[in-house]
Amino acid sequence: MGMISEFKEFIARGNVVDLAVGVVIGAAFGKIVTALVDGIVMPAIGYITGGVSVSDWKYVLKPSQLDAAGKEVAAEVAIKYGMFLQTAIDFILIAFVIFIVLKAYNKVRKPAEAAPAATPEDVLLLREIRDSLKK
Template identity: 75%
Template sequence: MGMIGEFKEFIARGSVVDLAVGVVIGAAFGKIVTALVDGIVMPLVGVLMGGVSVSDWKLVLKPETVDAAGATVAEVAIRYGLLIQTLIDFLLIAFVIFVFLKAYNRLRKPDATAAPAEEVLLLREIRDALKR
């Protein structure tokens, strides 16, 4: 089988397609949560912290200055507010995915009254035959 045939077989597997769908849906979901954090959560946190946007929080190491030629020299700052905002974004995405998977696994839980698999029945017969 040539490389193209192997590639077609690889793509035709259900798990690869499921993974691709999961990645696309996950990316779209990440955008939704980012919009939630940027548009609702962080403005509320900013208001509680005195009206300053969290993404603007920074530690200025060297303030903006003007050199001898009159050109502006940009400030050097550690923008830790962006990190905090991104961490909150990540935690919300992780929490929602956790809740979703927990509900999904609860729905997929196998029925306790289902008959055992054929392999289990055969192994039980072998075990019982060996006991005699």
């Protein structure tokens, strides 16, 4: 079997196509949640904190150095923890929304009550023997 035919067989499997669809939908969903965080959640937090954007929060280790003309000679050295917080909030919201969607999906997709499995013939035969011995 040639490599091309093996590749065609691999692609034709349902799992690969399902995975590709899931990745594309997941990327689009991530953009939606990022827009929610950037457009609604973070401005609200910025309003509460006095108009400071969370992504601008930082701890300055070494301030920038300016020359006599006011031109920056050395850049500021800072730990930008605000960007980390914003990304963490993105992740938490994405995970929460996915949890809610999966929870609703699982409620809708409850499997039908499984009928009790038929008793195997050997067990039935053993029961008959037991019952006949009791007589």
